[in-house]
Amino acid sequence: MLLAIDVGNTHTVFGLYAGDQLRHHWRLETDRGRTVDEYGVLLRHLFAGVGSPMIDGIAVSSVVPPTTQVVESWCQTYLGVAPLIVGPGVRTGMPILYDDPQQVGSDRVANAVAAYELTRDATIVVDCGTATKLEYVTQKGEYIGGVIAPGLGIASDALFERAARLYRVELARPKHVVGRNTVQTIQSGLIYGYVSLIDGLVLRMQKEIGMRARVIATGGFATLLAPESDTIDEVAEFLTLDGLRLIYDRNSGQ
């Protein structure tokens, strides 16, 4: 089986693929202090729960450099497999038209590759994770660039840490936009505020490129925000893992 690992700033997602089918997936906290042996115990346990499958390939995307090294040595030590770490020098099959292609985070490239594989058309990806990242892929499948905004989770944490009288609320959609108590007022600002941020950025991107590109959302907050959005066409929860699988295939199948 292929193991795809997406190391994000908040969570690390592991996915096990048999061919192009995602069979199992797990989410762990990205804790920079966690050791190779701790990963070893955790994952051996999780894998045992699904029959300890044979893993013969690993693809990794990481936006947290210190964790990249830990994951790499865990792959070598505990699975005996050298992982493919997406980065400069790895074939993605997608021309990167960024000013400096090496600067694009591997998660953004993986998302773009997976989204274009789904649409084969001009596409905007919205990844609602620690940061809210939007990417634009042309009709011909070229990665052009995108937008990076603060994510819903970290922005709401900041609100409670930095504003003296506000407190943490449940992330749920309130009945009304205009709140009549503090909880509703904050829920409205977080949910409708973030949906507005995404919809506004998508519309501005579409205006700039002069066409209505298809919009695919992914990331931890996508399922919460998509039902209220006017621009998101589809949610693909495992887009990044899928992109890693595609990139792995493109690098091993020749």
Added chain:
Amino acid sequence: MSATVLLAIDVSNTQTVLGVYEGKMLRQHWRLQTHSARTADEYGVLVGSLLAGAGNPVVGGIAVSSSVPPMTQVIETLCRRYMGVAPMFVGPGIRTGMPILYDKPQEVSADRIVNAIAAYERSHAATIVVDCSTATIFDYVSDKGEYVGGVIAPGLGIASDALFERTAKLYRVELVKPKHVIGRNTVHAIQSGLIYGYVSLVDGLVTRIQRETRAKARVIATGGFAPLLAPESETIEEVDEFLTLDGLRLIYERNTQE
């Protein structure tokens, strides 16, 4: 400046703004860091020196709005000891002249009421106030001048700080509008997300409030980030940097003139 003046003090989470009013005219204004560990004596030196620079006007009254509870005692002591005036804090028991239709009226922070009063005084029509500060706060005032409620979202400054503090590879950028929405490098991508992202957040919430209230309410923006965002916004009609100070003056007048 020898006449008696009103000192309006707006204590918010990041900064405290002081305004000196002679009648309805704002004569001077200053901005200090809000630091709740700072003592009344330290603020006394700062404010005393600033007032001296303005010709030592006689402070006849002080109106305060504070959204930072630990600062209340500091300001109280500052006013009594260094200006010999008991300050009027906007809060329960103070006449605002505006019905508050919030579930629990005492839950609405003072600065929001003060902004609503100043904005309604201008328009005497349905109004949305957008305060772009530590938090981005929206307040809706009906055409009859009732405070109905609002929206609170994270502010541009704290959200962008969070982006750099909580991600491993992203770094602080200058807050300016990039040439394109779609960034082709990381600096432009982040600038686009902060500027166009926040303008979208503001415009989207204003539009949703207008749709829900079925009122084409006037939109007035204030707060530190308002001048940066307003030029790109499709909904903000006016920016008034001193809306909160003006509201404090109005409330002071309503509580002292009879």
